[in-house]
Amino acid sequence: MPKTYAYLGPEGTFTEAALRMLMPDAPAGSLVPCSGVDAVFSAVRGGAVDGGAVPLENSVEGGVTATIAELINGDPLLIGAEVAVPVEFTLFARPGTMLSDVKRVATHSHALAQCRGWLAANLPHADTFTVSSTAAAAQAVSEPGAPYDAAISARLAGERYGLAPLVSGVGDRADAATRFVYLRRPGALPEPTGADRTSLVAFLPDDHAGALVDLLNQFAVRGVNLTRLESRPTGDGLGTYCFCIDADGHVAEARVGEALMGLRRVCREVRFLGSYPRADADTELTPLLPRGGTSNADFLAAEQWLARIRAGAVA
Numbered sequence: 001m002p003k004t005y006a007y008l009g010p011e012g013t014f015t016e017a018a019l020r021m022l023m024p025d026a027p028a029g030s031l032v033p034c035s036g037v038d039a040v041f042s043a044v045r046g047g048a049v050d051g052g053a054v055p056l057e058n059s060v061e062g063g064v065t066a067t068i069a070e071l072i073n074g075d076p077l078l079i080g081a082e083v084a085v086p087v088e089f090t091l092f093a094r095p096g097t098m099l100s101d102v103k104r105v106a107t108h109s110h111a112l113a114q115c116r117g118w119l120a121a122n123l124p125h126a127d128t129f130t131v132s133s134t135a136a137a138a139q140a141v142s143e144p145g146a147p148y149d150a151a152i153s154a155r156l157a158g159e160r161y162g163l164a165p166l167v168s169g170v171g172d173r174a175d176a177a178t179r180f181v182y183l184r185r186p187g188a189l190p191e192p193t194g195a196d197r198t199s200l201v202a203f204l205p206d207d208h209a210g211a212l213v214d215l216l217n218q219f220a221v222r223g224v225n226l227t228r229l230e231s232r233p234t235g236d237g238l239g240t241y242c243f244c245i246d247a248d249g250h251v252a253e254a255r256v257g258e259a260l261m262g263l264r265r266v267c268r269e270v271r272f273l274g275s276y277p278r279a280d281a282d283t284e285l286t287p288l289l290p291r292g293g294t295s296n297a298d299f300l301a302a303e304q305w306l307a308r309i310r311a312g313a314v315a
Ligand SMILES: O=C(O)C(=O)Cc1ccccc1
Pocket: 008, 012, 013, 014, 015, 016, 055, 058, 087, 108, 110, 111, 132, 133, 134, 135, 178
């Protein structure tokens, strides 16, 4: 059976563009639009599709709460791949609409957060509305009796729903990018590539001084670089948090594996979210080489030394 992939729909979302980058060979008809991030997770968890794409974080607005909540809770899924997509926002309306006619603007909450400055300067009296995606906003604007005058979306979405571009580049930061992840059910991990990322959620055992330092030390002492640390409420009452962590490296590498074992010892629970190739593997700025004493060979040599001295040797 041909594989199918869910994404945050409808057609024309940034997530669809990301999924097409992640699955360049996916045949037409294999991409399944879903009405929300939760619906993508359900489709993957329930086996209705082979995998799915969701937005995870944005360089301006930070984490996508709906995605992070689903990663933390419910049946665990694994991240199988990631892609970072530059996002450019365009204000679209029904053909014939003038900018001065725009009183009600709809878009996704993350898009709104990234266009606030432009809206305040150019449409200060317009009301804004958040909907499930930028393409859902464009679709809504295109329908007869639409409750909105304009949508902020990707160029593709505006065109897909027969709208006219009013203003392009309405984002406040031209360099904004969003990181999307490909979700899959648990199963064999991709082989290490030498430039991988490992994602996990760590739940502390109790509230004590230095608990977060204990957690971070598991990575620090093994030379594992962290690329993201985000605290999220567990839902078990005020002041109870878990930590969403992205680290350089693959769990098959000794230093990452040892750091995860250390975490497992000092945490109440560790939810492993996968090891997968980094989207920015070719970026020279990112330190991909382990620090001295933390390479796989260093860990192996130390393990063999321990075995020798345990057996009575002196070195
Ligand atoms: O609504 C979309 O098109 C999405 O894919 C979610 C989103 C919204 C804003 C920036 C990046 C992704």
